[in-house]
Amino acid sequence: MSVLALLRDRFAIACHRAFGLPRNYDPAIAAAKDPKFGDYQCNAALGLAKSLQRPPRTVAQNIIDHVDLGDCCDLPELAGPGFINVRLRGDFVAQQIQQMLRDDRLGLPMTQSPQRVIVDFSSPNIAKEMHVGHLRSTIIGDCLARVLAYLGHDVLRLNHVGDWGTQFGMLITYLREACPEALVHSNALELGDLVAFYRAAKQRFDEDDTFRDTARLAVVDLQTGEAIARRAWTLLCEQSRREFEKIYTLLDISLIERGESFYNPYLSAVVDDLTASGLLQQDGGAACVFLEGFTNKDGNPLPLIIQKSDGGYNYATTDLAAIRYRTTQDRADRILYVTDMGQSGHFAQVFQVARRAGWVPEGVELTHVPFGLVLGEDGKKFKTRSGDTVPLKVLLDEAIARAEKDLRDRNPEAATDFIHPTAQVIGIAAVKYADLSQNRTSNYLFSYDKMLSLQGNTAPYLLYAYVRICGIGRKGGIDLETQTLQPDQLQYFSLREPAELVLAKHLIQWGETIEAVAIELLPNRLCQYLFELSQKFNQFFEQCPVLQAEEPGRSHRLALCQATARTLKLGLGLLGIPTVAKM
RNA sequence: GGGGCUGUGGCUCAGUUGGAUAGAGCAAGUGCCUCCUAAGCACUAGGUCGGCGGUUCAAGUCCGCCCAGUCCCGCCA
Structure with missing residues (x-):
């Protein structure tokens, strides 16, 4: 159970005891924004004050009197207008870290309710080159698929290529x-x-x-x-x-390729069944479903064309056939469409028709996961100077070439068999991370210089944090990847230095972070977590020598290194980015 | 005409369910390698959160109007 979930539970019980609220009452627990407010805060009192007709501070004190946190936190503090601040105890944090280290999944359990999830992403068009637009869909879709699969969902990755029409x-x-x-x-x-x-x-x-x-x-x-x-x-x-x-x-x-042509045999049934259910109407020679809530220029209902006047089908028909196939044959519980924002209207329309036709079973979720445009450094659509779209292969090769130049400058002695594969990892990682680290709903400014920059919230920065840990392992003759630390070395595990505690507290937020990514479908939340983890590790690295430290502190610090390394590797892996041992 | 999205320091962006003094990174300035990779760390400076009104104990966040940018709107996908 994540710390967040634990506190939510404890405070819900306190609210139940104090005010007779339901046991599952949401006590508004949030990570504290400022360390001086502790680690987490409960904001329930501010909201409850009105309904309980009591001053918020009184309500908060009441909650504090009833909450049981003896095993994990210092005494909660009442602050400001009615906040309850909670600070995790060092021994509790240490115990959580030990639990992470004992578990291959770093303490994050598989979901209790696995779903069949289809992620429809990438989807380039036959006879066209893949470009930056496909890059976003491909990278974001892959990341979401990885996260959902990691949580234990049964994920089907479909490449809905444009191979028809x-x-x-x-x-x-x-x-x-x-x-x-x-x-x-x-x-x-x-x-x-x-x-x-x-x-x-x-x-x-x-x-x-x-x-x-x-x-x-x-x-x-x-x-x-x-x-x-x-x-x-x-x-x-x-x-x-x-x-x-x-x-x-x-x-x-x-990816499994299942292009538009795959649904060809099912298109006529879409028309037949829509006709049978009375949704389909002829208009100007085309067969349409008139939509609710969509109007044209004259204020009349907007049609969704299912069959063109020449008898041909279009993409709405294919998408409807795909929904039917995916819910019936693939038995999907959840379908994610990772496409650009410009298609949000189309999906809203298609989803509406599918629901009205009764093709979306109870509990099945259809979600458009939209993303913004890729812009060049001039703030306009990403193009070459001559105005052509940039082929993806060219773009990726350029990123790798730049990474390679950088790597050679920094490691003039290094052999090509090190430089080449490392540059490839860094170049691809930079492209992926630059995309994933932004909120996908906004447009994204593509810049080689920024993504490959060695400072800031970039792939190289995170990779470097991992490399530093590997360096400690090499120097100390300890294989941090496989060699688990002995329990007796950790028996009196304690975190004395502030930088140790700050790092450890961040590490134990791993589970709640991944769960949030899976719910919100926002990879940038994971990137943010990993960036902060790298920052906190670097601070720890500066302030706390590991190998020279005296026992048992040395083992404790090695344990933090190991937990950080495993979290970084796993987290980057979920972003689709591998790690390197040297760079 | 209708609809979607965006607007936060010089630049690029975070900002979770409405919660405390709006956070990072880059760029700028100042320090720190006898020490596990300095691709690092510490510190300084920089804001009317596009504008106006509203709801609320509390608004960057919710609602309304307006401005700017961008995308979509019947036989392309």
């Missing part, structure tokens, strides 16, 4: 003229060529009516399963998939 008719039609080999051989084209063809095809589609009609016919061919079109489509997908795999390997992301 109008763009293929367009592309196939164009390639028939421009590069027919690409429709027959799987390795005729590089993805870069494909992207260029796509762009040209799009231009023709927008400008040339005849081309547009031919392209639409090609889509119909594809949808009816016509052999030549189908083969061309398969080849295009294969060529793209090879490129995607390179990126996923580099980023250490695992």
Whole structure:
């Protein structure tokens, strides 16, 4: 049980005893914002004062009189208008650290109520290059999937790739003229060529009516399963998939590809069932569901188009079919869609129709997990100087190259077989961490210089804290990763130095932090925790020599090092970032 | 026209359920390597939380209006 949960429980009991409130009353426990207010505070009295018709300080005193914290805290203090400040006792903290060290999970239990969770993320488009927008979805989605799986949920990671629709008719039609080999051989084209063809095809589609009609016919061919079109489509997908795999390997992301085309066989049933339930209406030749709470320019209900006037389906149809498949076949309890903020309207609409159609079983949660745009250092959409989107491969290689240069400057003697893999870890870590460390809902300013900076809230700073601990282990001949400290060495475990206690108190907040990330779906909370952990470790490192300390203090400090190292490694791991022993 | 999101030191951002004197990092300035990696640590300076009103014992946080930026709004995804 986390310290937060423990205190919540104790204060709920106190409120029950003092005022007859329910046992599960939420006593408003929060981590103290300032160390001078202790470690945690109970703010229940301020809220209760009104309903109890008593002054808040009296209420607070009443709670203090009834709370039982003898095993874990000093006497609670009444402060200000009615705050109750609580300070953890050193021996209690030490005992919690020992518990962490005895447990592979650092004291964080698996969830009592595991769910089947689908995380729908990354989702690049076939025949297009992955760009920074996919990077955010990929990194954030992967992190959330890792955290939920770690807590014991059954996570299905789905890559809902854009492998179907109008763009293929367009592309196939164009390639028939421009590069027919690409429709027959799987390795005729590089993805870069494909992207260029796509762009040209799009231009023709927008400008040339005849081309547009031919392209639409090609889509119909594809949808009816016509052999030549189908083969061309398969080849295009294969060529793209090879490129995607390179990126996923580099980023250490695992995903199950289940693109839009997968739901093709289920689309007509969506239309049939919506017709049967009376939700579907014909309007201007298209089959639509009119939405509640969405209006168009004239104030009339906005339609969600399920079937186009040409008989084709669109992405709303696919998403509805996917919801049905995921709730019935995959038996999902929770579905997370990690896509950019711009799609929030679309998901609100699709979710509404799915609910009204009765396709979302009781207790199943559909959540759009939105994120903001990636901006360049000029504050505008991230592009090259010439205005092109930056391919992800280029961006990642650049980060690695910069990390490598830095590493060589600092370690001129080092061998390439050290520099190369280390630079790769640091470069990728920097990109991932820069993204994850910001609240995902806001736009994010992409800057190589900032993410690779050696100071501040960056991946290199955290990695360095870990490296320092490894250094202590090396120097002392102690393998902190595997060698657990003997219980008798910890028997009189005590934390005398302020820096020891500050570090230890932060370490024991690990569990409540991860639980908060899983509820709020905000990886930046985990980043914040790890950054503060690294800061507190560095302060401890400055103030408290470990190896030269006398026993039993030496063992106690080694225990703190071990707990910090394991927490950093596990925490970074949940962000999708590996550690290094030297840098 | 409707809707979403954003607005917090020079810059980039945190800010949990409404709680005490709004926090970091960068940049700037000053110290600290005989010592486990100085990619570090300590200290200084910097704020009308876009504006106005409201709710509340208490508002950066909730509500209303306004301003600025940005994204979305029937047959693209």
